[in-house]
Amino acid sequence: MNQVVAETIAQLEGRKYNFSAGPAALPQAVLEQARDEMLDFRGEGASIMEVSHRGKLFMQVAEEAEADLRELLKVPANYKVMFLQGGARGQFAAVPMNLKGEKSGADYINSGHWAQSAIKEAQRYLDVNVAADGKNASFHTMPKQSDWRLSSDAAYLHYTPNETIGGLEFPFIPDSGDVPLVADMSSNILSRPIDVSKFGLIYAGSQKNIGPAGLTVVIVRDDLLNLGQSACPAVLDYNLQASKNSMYNTPPTYGWYLAGLVFKWLKTQGGLEAIDKINDRKSGKLYSAIDGSDFYHNPVDVSWRSRMNIPFTLAKPELDATFLSEADKEGFLYLQGHKAVGGMRASIYNAVPEHHVDALTSFMSEFERKYG
Numbered sequence: 001m002n003q004v005v006a007e008t009i010a011q012l013e014g015r016k017y018n019f020s021a022g023p024a025a026l027p028q029a030v031l032e033q034a035r036d037e038m039l040d041f042r043g044e045g046a047s048i049m050e051v052s053h054r055g056k057l058f059m060q061v062a063e064e065a066e067a068d069l070r071e072l073l074k075v076p077a078n079y080k081v082m083f084l085q086g087g088a089r090g091q092f093a094a095v096p097m098n099l100k101g102e103k104s105g106a107d108y109i110n111s112g113h114w115a116q117s118a119i120k121e122a123q124r125y126l127d128v129n130v131a132a133d134g135k136n137a138s139f140h141t142m143p144k145q146s147d148w149r150l151s152s153d154a155a156y157l158h159y160t161p162n163e164t165i166g167g168l169e170f171p172f173i174p175d176s177g178d179v180p181l182v183a184d185m186s187s188n189i190l191s192r193p194i195d196v197s198k199f200g201l202i203y204a205g206s207q208k209n210i211g212p213a214g215l216t217v218v219i220v221r222d223d224l225l226n227l228g229q230s231a232c233p234a235v236l237d238y239n240l241q242a243s244k245n246s247m248y249n250t251p252p253t254y255g256w257y258l259a260g261l262v263f264k265w266l267k268t269q270g271g272l273e274a275i276d277k278i279n280d281r282k283s284g285k286l287y288s289a290i291d292g293s294d295f296y297h298n299p300v301d302v303s304w305r306s307r308m309n310i311p312f313t314l315a316k317p318e319l320d321a322t323f324l325s326e327a328d329k330e331g332f333l334y335l336q337g338h339k340a341v342g343g344m345r346a347s348i349y350n351a352v353p354e355h356h357v358d359a360l361t362s363f364m365s366e367f368e369r370k371y372g
């Protein structure tokens, strides 16, 4: 079936253009497969939600998902991949509790809302050195790495590669020397190939590029597993969870299964090299529409712009409500910007088809023609 026909069917089924920041759009093909195997999973006579996480059936699903994720991200053998609960915010606490070791503090890069939240949580467990801060530039850009004040004895360096609310994305992987680099990749994991060996630890809430909410993926280098504090809750203890293959407590089985379908879908798209190009094109089209008009505006420094979350404002903010209500009538969902930034935001994760971005840019130019 070609894409246009598939899309027409999608719309007949009442599905719209979804630009949600998270929980976010999932690939149509994944939802259809999940629907088709909902009642009777692989001939078991039960759904995958209704079986033991320790049984053969779920173990197979779990192992396939991990293998596919490892393949997509080319995760080296000396890294554990875990499928946990607690969300990215759970990791804001788990990271300092597990990685502090004998050190007294850690370095954090403050790039906006989510970095700030990670810093606030970490301050409960260790001394935080804010090694670079984008606050004075309203988080529209960041100081260059040569100006960062990194400490040589930090337990780790934490950063947020993509700020979901501000729409700022690091155009490089920071160099942390011998200090383990930790990344909150919640909103841009799997959007491009990355060199996992540059990181000590990567974590991501699932509800953007991985699957439904409720699952947290943690990828951690083996040598960082034994530094945990005794006060660390067992469910957040990397060493314990890694030794139990993420099954110390009951994992979020349905989210894990659905993530597995998303990983398989990514492989059918051509893997991360192919998705990277598509993400370049999709974001390029939306930024061109914004930059090519005096009516729309994105404040982020061009080289720091996110390819996943694109905030924009209207030259006449009094038209915001009209923009949103007309967009809603045309089937464009969740374009309202976060209250911290205002205006609009289009989140265009992997699962948002390119022609949905095309539809949005057409709507935007039509809106400008009418009201500009």
Ligand SMILES: Cc1ncc(COP(=O)(O)O)c(C=O)c1O
Residues within 6 Å of the ligand: 022, 086, 087, 088, 089, 090, 114, 160, 162, 163, 164, 165, 184, 185, 186, 187, 205, 206
């Ligand atoms: C970059 C980033 N970090 C952390 C979070 C918080 O994630 P959770 O709600 O899974 O704790 C979000 C949520 O949107 C996010 O975008």
